[in-house]
Amino acid sequence: xxxxxxxxxxxxAKTLWxxxxxxxxxxxxxxxxxxxxxxxxxxxVSLLIAALPLVAAVALMVLxxxxxxALRWRRWRYEIRAEEVDLQRGIIWVNRTxxxxxxxxxxxxxxxxxxxxxxxxxxxFYTAAGPNHIPELSAPVAAEVRDRISxxxxxxxxL
Numbered sequence: 001x002x003x004x005x006x007x008x009x010x011x012x013a014k015t016l017w018x019x020x021x022x023x024x025x026x027x028x029x030x031x032x033x034x035x036x037x038x039x040x041x042x043x044x045v046s047l048l049i050a051a052l053p054l055v056a057a058v059a060l061m062v063l064x065x066x067x068x069x070a071l072r073w074r075r076w077r078y079e080i081r082a083e084e085v086d087l088q089r090g091i092i093w094v095n096r097t098x099x100x101x102x103x104x105x106x107x108x109x110x111x112x113x114x115x116x117x118x119x120x121x122x123x124x125f126y127t128a129a130g131p132n133h134i135p136e137l138s139a140p141v142a143a144e145v146r147d148r149i150s151x152x153x154x155x156x157x158x159l
Contacts, residue, residue, distance in 0.1 A: 005079035005086045012118045013076075013136030014069045020114060021065035025057075032057035078134045080148055085125065087132060103127040104153040107146045111139070125149055 032053040040050035071091045079086045085104070087097040107125045115121055121142035123134045137145060 005077040005088050007078050009073060009076050009136045010120055010138045012120060014073045016114055016118050016136060017069035018065045025061040025064060029057050099132055101153045107150045109142050109146050
């Protein structure tokens with residue numbers, strides 16, 4: 001098996017994932033707070049028991065927005081080789097994907113509002129099997145990666 005890919009995502013990815021994880025968790029916190037209110041007012045349980053849904057939601061939010069982004073960033077790697085794009089991602093189950101350059105049809109960059117705020121972009125490359133992506137690269141690096149994949153894929157087509 002080949003050595004793991006050498007390139008990492010931009011370190012600002014951790015902050016972006018923390019913010020997006022926190023924002024995504026707001027409805028869960030609201031639902032847990034509402035469930036606690038129902039338990040307290042309608043079912044008339046003690047305050048300690050009524051607080052359990054909110055405490056569980058906050059603990060899960062700390063895991064999702066506080067701990068997992070650093071672990072995710074540590075595992076996410078990529079490398080563009082002359083024959084393939086090598087992607088590695090995952091925390092518990094590590095996925096390794098080798099995409100042959102000859103299979104790549106086109107390459108895009110994408111920047112959402114939070115990514116623009118942090119100067120990041122995602123490179124998406126498409127094959128007949130579907131899209132693959134390299135998220136949270138700095139915008140200049142994403143442009144270089146996009147251009148390099150496109151150039152290498154074009155060279156592979158010409159052979």
